[in-house]
Amino acid sequence: MATPTTAPVLTTRALNRATLDRQLLLRRARLGAEDAVTHLVGLQAQNVKPPYLALAARLEGFRAEELSGLMESRRVARIVTLRSTLHTHTADDVLGLRALVRGPREREIGLFRKGLQGVDLERLAALARDLVEERPRTMKELRDALAVVWPGADPTALGIAARCSLPLVQVTPRGLWGRSGQVALTTAERWLGREVPGETDLDAVVLRYLGAFGPASVKDMQTWAGLTRLREAFERLRPRLAVFRDERGVELFDLPDAPRPDEDVPAPPRFLAEFDNLLLSHADRTRVVPPEHRPRTWNGNQAHRTFLVDGFVAGIWRPEEAGEGRATVTVQPFAELGPAQRDAVADEALRTLAFLEPDAEHAVHFGDFTA
Numbered sequence: 616m617a618t619p620t621t622a623p624v625l626t627t628r629a630l631n632r633a634t635l636d637r638q639l640l641l642r643r644a645r646l647g648a649e650d651a652v653t654h655l656v657g658l659q660a661q662n663v664k665p666p667y668l669a670l671a672a673r674l675e676g677f678r679a680e681e682l683s684g685l686m687e688s689r690r691v692a693r694i695v696t697l698r699s700t701l702h703t704h705t706a707d708d709v710l711g712l713r714a715l716v717r718g719p720r721e722r723e724i725g726l727f728r729k730g731l732q733g734v735d736l737e738r739l740a741a742l743a744r745d746l747v748e749e750r751p752r753t754m755k756e757l758r759d760a761l762a763v764v765w766p767g768a769d770p771t772a773l774g775i776a777a778r779c780s781l782p783l784v785q786v787t788p789r790g791l792w793g794r795s796g797q798v799a800l801t802t803a804e805r806w807l808g809r810e811v812p813g814e815t816d817l818d819a820v821v822l823r824y825l826g827a828f829g830p831a832s833v834k835d836m837q838t839w840a841g842l843t844r845l846r847e848a849f850e851r852l853r854p855r856l857a858v859f860r861d862e863r864g865v866e867l868f869d870l871p872d873a874p875r876p877d878e879d880v881p882a883p884p885r886f887l888a889e890f891d892n893l894l895l896s897h898a899d900r901t902r903v904v905p906p907e908h909r910p911r912t913w914n915g916n917q918a919h920r921t922f923l924v925d926g927f928v929a930g931i932w933r934p935e936e937a938g939e940g941r942a943t944v945t946v947q948p949f950a951e952l953g954p955a956q957r958d959a960v961a962d963e964a965l966r967t968l969a970f971l972e973p974d975a976e977h978a979v980h981f982g983d984f985t986a
C-alpha cells in the first residue's frame with residue numbers, strides 16, 4: 616500500500632485538470648440540472664444568481680428556467696449547510712446532509728450564548744418550528760415572535776438559535792430566476808414532505824466529495840464541509856481509495872476509477888460567479904488560484920466574480936447594464952493575455968452575457984491589467 620512518501624506525485628497542473636474535470640469545467644456536460652446539483656453536492660448560493668451561473672458554466676444548453684422549475688417543484692431548495700453558508704441542494708441532500716452539519720450549527724449557537732441567557736433552547740426550537748410550519752416567516756418575524764417569549768434576550772441571538780436548531784429552507788419565490796422575493800423560511804420537513812434522517816452516512820459523503828472535488832486531502836474536505844476530525848473516515852475508506860501526494864508531500868485521496876486527465880489537456884476559459892465552490896472547497900487552493908492572485912479575488916469578505924484561463928483564475932469580471940437594450944461585461948485580467956487567449960475569453964464572456972441578458976445587445980470591455 617502506498618504511503619505519503621511512496622505514493623505517486625500529482626503536480627499542481629495535474630490536480631487542476633482533475634478537479635476541473637470533476638467540476639464539469641473542462642467541457643460542458645450534457646446533464647440535467649438536478650443530476651448536476653447532485654454530482655456537485657450542492658451549489659454555493661449566498662446570492663440568487665450564482666447557482667444559475669455555476670450551471671451555465673458547466674452544462675451544455677442549460678436554461679435558467681430548468682433550475683427555477685426544480686425549486687418550484689421542491690426537488691431542490693436553498694438552505695444553510697456546508698461552511699455555515701447558503702447552498703442550493705437537491706431535496707435528498709437537504710435532508711441527508713442535515714446530521715453532518717448539526718455539530719457546527721450547535722457550536723454557532725454557543726457563540727451567542729451571552730444573548731441567550733435564560734432561554735430554554737429546546738422550547739425555542741419547538742416554538743420556532745410551530746411558527747414557521749404555521750406559515751413561512753421572515754427572520755424578522757421569527758425574531759420578533761420569539762422576543763415576546765424572551766424579552767430580555769438578544770433578538771439576533773434568538774434568530775440564530777432558531778436557524779441553527781432547525782433545518783430551515785428558503786421558500787419560493789426566493790431564488791427563482793427573475794422573480795426572487797424576500798427570504799421566508801419553513802422547515803425542510805414541511806417544505807419537502809419528508810422527515811430529516813437522524814444520521815448521515817459520512818463514508819458516502821466522503822466518496823461523493825472526492826468524486827466532485829478530488830483528489831483531495833483530509834484538510835481539503837474539512838474545509839469544504841466546515842468540519843474537523845474527518846481523518847477517521849478517510850482511514851476507514853483507505854483500502855477502497857487511491858493514494859497520491861502533492862508536490863509538497865501532502866497525502867491526497869481519490870476514487871480509484873475517477874478521471875485524472877493529463878496535465879496538458881486544454882482547459883477553456885470559464886466565467887464563475889462569486890463564491891463558486893470550485894474556489895472554496897480545498898484547504899490548499901493553489902490547484903485553481905495562483906497564490907499571487909488570491910488577494911485580488913476578494914474585497915474584504917466579498918468575493919469577486921472570477922474567470923479561468925488555462926484552468927487557473929486569471930482575472931475578475933462584472934456585468935454592466937448599458938441601458939437601451941445593451942449589456943456589457945467588463946473583464947479585468949490579472950496579467951496580459953495573448954491574442955488567442957483574449958479571443959477565447961471574449962467568446963466565453965459573450966456566452967455568459969447572453970445567458971444573463973438574452974434579449975440585449977452584447978459587448979465585452981477589457982480593462983487594463985495590472986501586474
